[in-house]
Amino acid sequence: MWRLNKVRHKAGGHANTLEELRLRRREKERALRQARRDRQLVSKRLLLNEDEEQDLMEITPGEQDVVSLFHALQHSGTDKEAYLRTLSKALRNPSAQLTFIKLENSMHLLVGLLTGSDARCRLQAVRCLHELSHSPHTSMASACLPATPYLLTYLSGQSTKFTELCLYTLGNICPDNEVVKERLLAQGIIPALASCIQNQTHNLAVVEAAGFTLFQLLQTKDAVQKVIPMVLASSLPSQLLSVLTPDPEFGLAPAIECAWCLHSLTSSTVDHRELLAQGALTQCSSLLVSLGGAVVEGNTDQGVELLVCPLLRCVGNLLSSCPVEALSSQLGDVHLVAALCELVFAFLHSFPALARETAWVLNNLTAHSTELCSALLTFNLAPRLMELLPFSQGINTMILRVLANVAHKKKEFCIRLAELGLLSALAATLKMANQDMVTLSLEVLFMMIVSSPQIAEQFVRQGGLSVLEAIQYNNEGEVRRRATHLLEQHILT
Amino acid sequence: MMLQPDLVQFMTVGGGQAHNSNREEGFSEATEQQEEMRRQTEEGNPFTFSPQLLRLHRDHELFEDGDVLRHMYLQDLFISEAEEQPAPSVSEFACHISGCSVVFSTLDEYEHHYNSLHRHVCCSCRRSLPSAHLLDIHLQEWHDSLFIILAQKQDMYLCLVEGCGQKFRTSQERKDHLIRVHKYPPDFRFDKNRKEKGTRDTRREHRTDTAMEAADDVSRSEGVCEVMCSVQSNQLEQEESMEAHASSEEAARIEDISASAQTSETSTEALKLKYSYRVPKTVCFGQGSVRGFRGQRGRRK
Numbered sequence: 179m180w181r182l183n184k185v186r187h188k189a190g191g192h193a194n195t196l197e198e199l200r201l202r203r204r205e206k207e208r209a210l211r212q213a214r215r216d217r218q219l220v221s222k223r224l225l226l227n228e229d230e231e232q233d234l235m236e237i238t239p240g241e242q243d244v245v246s247l248f249h250a251l252q253h254s255g256t257d258k259e260a261y262l263r264t265l266s267k268a269l270r271n272p273s274a275q276l277t278f279i280k281l282e283n284s285m286h287l288l289v290g291l292l293t294g295s296d297a298r299c300r301l302q303a304v305r306c307l308h309e310l311s312h313s314p315h316t317s318m319a320s321a322c323l324p325a326t327p328y329l330l331t332y333l334s335g336q337s338t339k340f341t342e343l344c345l346y347t348l349g350n351i352c353p354d355n356e357v358v359k360e361r362l363l364a365q366g367i368i369p370a371l372a373s374c375i376q377n378q379t380h381n382l383a384v385v386e387a388a389g390f391t392l393f394q395l396l397q398t399k400d401a402v403q404k405v406i407p408m409v410l411a412s413s414l415p416s417q418l419l420s421v422l423t424p425d426p427e428f429g430l431a432p433a434i435e436c437a438w439c440l441h442s443l444t445s446s447t448v449d450h451r452e453l454l455a456q457g458a459l460t461q462c463s464s465l466l467v468s469l470g471g472a473v474v475e476g477n478t479d480q481g482v483e484l485l486v487c488p489l490l491r492c493v494g495n496l497l498s499s500c501p502v503e504a505l506s507s508q509l510g511d512v513h514l515v516a517a518l519c520e521l522v523f524a525f526l527h528s529f530p531a532l533a534r535e536t537a538w539v540l541n542n543l544t545a546h547s548t549e550l551c552s553a554l555l556t557f558n559l560a561p562r563l564m565e566l567l568p569f570s571q572g573i574n575t576m577i578l579r580v581l582a583n584v585a586h587k588k589k590e591f592c593i594r595l596a597e598l599g600l601l602s603a604l605a606a607t608l609k610m611a612n613q614d615m616v617t618l619s620l621e622v623l624f625m626m627i628v629s630s631p632q633i634a635e636q637f638v639r640q641g642g643l644s645v646l647e648a649i650q651y652n653n654e655g656e657v658r659r660r661a662t663h664l665l666e667q668h669i670l671t
Numbered sequence: 672m673m674l675q676p677d678l679v680q681f682m683t684v685g686g687g688q689a690h691n692s693n694r695e696e697g698f699s700e701a702t703e704q705q706e707e708m709r710r711q712t713e714e715g716n717p718f719t720f721s722p723q724l725l726r727l728h729r730d731h732e733l734f735e736d737g738d739v740l741r742h743m744y745l746q747d748l749f750i751s752e753a754e755e756q757p758a759p760s761v762s763e764f765a766c767h768i769s770g771c772s773v774v775f776s777t778l779d780e781y782e783h784h785y786n787s788l789h790r791h792v793c794c795s796c797r798r799s800l801p802s803a804h805l806l807d808i809h810l811q812e813w814h815d816s817l818f819i820i821l822a823q824k825q826d827m828y829l830c831l832v833e834g835c836g837q838k839f840r841t842s843q844e845r846k847d848h849l850i851r852v853h854k855y856p857p858d859f860r861f862d863k864n865r866k867e868k869g870t871r872d873t874r875r876e877h878r879t880d881t882a883m884e885a886a887d888d889v890s891r892s893e894g895v896c897e898v899m900c901s902v903q904s905n906q907l908e909q910e911e912s913m914e915a916h917a918s919s920e921e922a923a924r925i926e927d928i929s930a931s932a933q934t935s936e937t938s939t940e941a942l943k944l945k946y947s948y949r950v951p952k953t954v955c956f957g958q959g960s961v962r963g964f965r966g967q968r969g970r971r972k
Contacts, residue, residue: 221746494727535733625718
C-alpha cells in the first residue's frame with residue numbers, strides 16, 4: 179500500500195537535503211515529460227518490506243555476493259529462506275540483477291523455490307523476482323518469463339503480501355516487452371485479474387495491486403487492439419467501477435488505480451456504449467460531486483487530485499459519447515455543473531492543469547444540453563465563470579467556450595448573461611493577446627447582439643464600438659471580418 | 672497555451688468530414704452542425720461557432736501535466752503541497768492595431784496606450800493627437816481648405832485649451848494667448864503650424880532613408896487609412912504624435928509622392944509593410960464612424 183505523504187528515497191539513497199530532493203524531483207518531472215512526448219511513459223513500483231520502509235541506507239551487497247548466494251542456494255538444505263532473504267536484498271542492485279540472470283539456471287532455481295513446498299521460501303522467492311522486475315534493465319522482463327504462469331496461478335490465492343508481490347511483479351514486467359505481454363495475455367492475465375479483484379474486494383491492498391497491474395497492461399503498445407477489447411469483454415469494468423468509491427480507512431490508493439484504468443479505457447476507445455450501460459458516467463460523476471465538495475471545503479486526504487484527475491477525464495470522454503437525451507438519466511444530478519465550477523477555482527492555484535481539464539469537462543457538459551446550461555444560470559455560476567476569464571494557458575479559452583455554449587442555446591440565456599455582466603467581461607477579453615480568445619469573444623458577442631437589440635445598445639453604451647473598430651485592424655483576417663460584420667450588419671444599422 | 676493539434680486523432684463519429692470550424696485540430700467533433708455553419712458562410716456571415724463535444728485521446732497534450740503527476744506518484748515522488756506549482760498565468764492584452772505589437776499585462780495599460788496613440792488619429796495624415804479637441808483643431812487647420820479662406824476674414828484659430836473657446840485671427844495670436852493667459856510653454860508640442868517645415872525638413876533629411884520612406888508612406892491621400900507595420904515606423908509615429916510636424920510638407924508632397932508612393936511603398940513593403948489593408952471609406956479610423964466623417968473635408972480627390 180502506498181503512503182502518499184512520505185517522499186521516499188529510492189534504493190541506495192543517501193541523505194538528501196530538501197533542496198536536493200526538489201532538484202531531483204524537478205529532473206524527474208522533466209524526464210517524465212519527455213518520456214510522455216516520446217510515448218514512452220511507463221513506471222514501475224517497488225513494494226518494500228515493512229522493515230525497510232523507514233530507511234534504505236543499508237549498504238547493498240555487491241555482485242560477488244549474488245554469485246555466492248546462488249551457489250549457496252543450490253547446495254544448501256535448510257537455510258534456503260535466509261539465503262533467499264539476503265538474495266532479495268542483494269538484487270536491489272541493478273548490476274547484481276544482471277549478474278544473477280546471467281548465471282546458468284538461476285531463474286530455474288528461483289522458480290523451483292517459488293513453487294516449492296516451503297511457503298516462506300515461496301515468499302522470499304517472489305520477493306527476489308519482484309526486485310528483478312523493478313530493474314531498469316529491460317532484459318529482466320524476458321528473464322522472468324518462466325515464472326509468469328505461476329505468478330498468474332497464485333493470483334487466486336489468499337495470502338495478501340504474496341499476492342501483492344505477484345501482482346506488482348507482473349505489472350512491472352508487462353510493459354517492458356512485447357513478447358512478455360503476448361505471453362501474459364495468452365496465459366490468461368485478464369481473467370486472472372478479473373477473478374482476483376472479484377474474490378478480494380475486501381482486501382484493498384490486493385485490489386490496489388491488481389489495479390496497478392491492469393493499468394500497466396493498458397499502457398502497452400497496441401493496447402487498443404490487443405488488450406482493451408478483452409478487458410471490455412470481461413467483468414473488469416464493472417469491478418473497477420465498484421471499487422471507485424474510496425474507503426475512508428484504507429485511503430485513496432485502490433480507487434486511484436482503478437480510476438486510472440478507467441481513464442485508459444475511456445480515452446483509448448471511441449465506443450463507450452458498454453461502459454455507459456454499466457453506469458460508468460453515473461458513478462464517476464457522482465463521485466466527482468462528492469469529492470469536489472470535499473476538495474472545496476479542504477476536507478480531503480492528500481493526493482485527492484490523483485483520483486479526481488482520472489475521474490474528470492472519464493466523465494469528459496464519456497460525455498462526448500453520451501447522447502444528450504440520455505444525459506439526465508446518466509448524470510442523475512445537475513449539481514455536477516456546480517461542483518465542477520468550484521473545482522476549477524479549487525485547482526486554479528494548486529494544479530492549474532487540472533483546472534483546465536475541469537473546464538474541458540464543463541464544456542462537454544454544456545455543449546448540447548439546454549438543461550445543464552439552464553442549471554448553470556440557475557446556480558448563478560456564470561459570474562463565477564467570468565472571474566476565470568483572465569487566466570490563460572487554456573483555461574480562459576475553455577471557459578469562454580462554456581459561456582458560448584450557454585449563449586448559443588437561447589435568446590433568454592443571452593439576455594441573462596448580459597445582465598450578469600458578460601458584455602463587460604468581453605470588452606476585456608476582446609483586447610487579449612491570445613487570438614483565439616479574441617475570435618471566441620467575437621463569436622459570443624455576435625450571439626449576444628443578435629439575440630436582443632438592447633444588448634447591442636448596452637454594448638455601445640459601454641464603449642464597445644472603439645474596441646471593435648480597433649479590431650478591424652487586427653492581423654488576422656478572420657478576426658477582422660467578424661468585427662466588420664458585427665459593426666456593419668448589427669450595430670451600426 | 673492554446674490547445675495544440677495532437678498527433679493521434681480520433682475518427683470523427685458519424686461522418687467522415689474533417690472540417691473543424693474552430694481550428695482546433697486536436698479535437699474531434701462527436702456531433703456536427705455543419706449544415707448550419709455552411710448556411711451561415713453562404714450568407715456572408717463569418718461567424719461559425721457551434722458548441723462542440725471535445726473528445727481527448729489519451730496522448731493529448733492537455734493530459735500531459737496530469738499524467739506526469741500520476742507517474743510522479745507511481746515513482747514515489749508525488750507531493751501534495753503545491754509549493755512547486757507555478758502560479759496560474761494570466762492572459763496578456765495586446766494592441767489590436769496591426770503593426771503595433773505592444774503587449775500589456777493590465778487592461779489599464781492597454782487602454783492608456785490605445786487612448787494615447789490610436790484614438791484621436793487624423794485620417795488624413797495619421798497623426799495621433801492627445802484629445803478629441805486637439806484633433807478637431809488639427810483637422811480644421813491642417814486639412815480643411817475652407818479654413819484658410821475663412822481665416823482671412825474672421826477669427827478662426829481656436830484656443831487649444833478646452834473650455835476657453837476664444838478665437839484668434841492668426842496662430843501667432845493664439846500662441847501668445849496660450850502663453851500669456853494659460854501659461855503654456857512657447858514650444859508647446861501640439862501647436863505647430865502647417866507652415867513650419869524648414870527645421871523639420873533638414874532634420875528629417877539626416878535620418879535614415881528607410882525612416883524617411885516610412886514617414887512618407889504614412890501620409891496617404893484619398894481618405895484611405897493604411898496601417899503600417901514596422902518598429903521604426905512605430906517609433907516614428909510616436910515621435911510624430913509628440914511633435915506635430917508640418918503637414919504642409921506632406922500636403923505639398925502628397926501629390927508628388929502619391930505617384931512615387933506606390934513604388935516607394937512596394938520597396939518598403941518588402942522591408943517593413945507586412946500588413947496594409949484598406950478600410951472602407953465609411954469607417955475612419957480613430958474617430959468612430961458614428962461621429963461622422965471627420966477628416967474627410969479637404970480630402971484630395
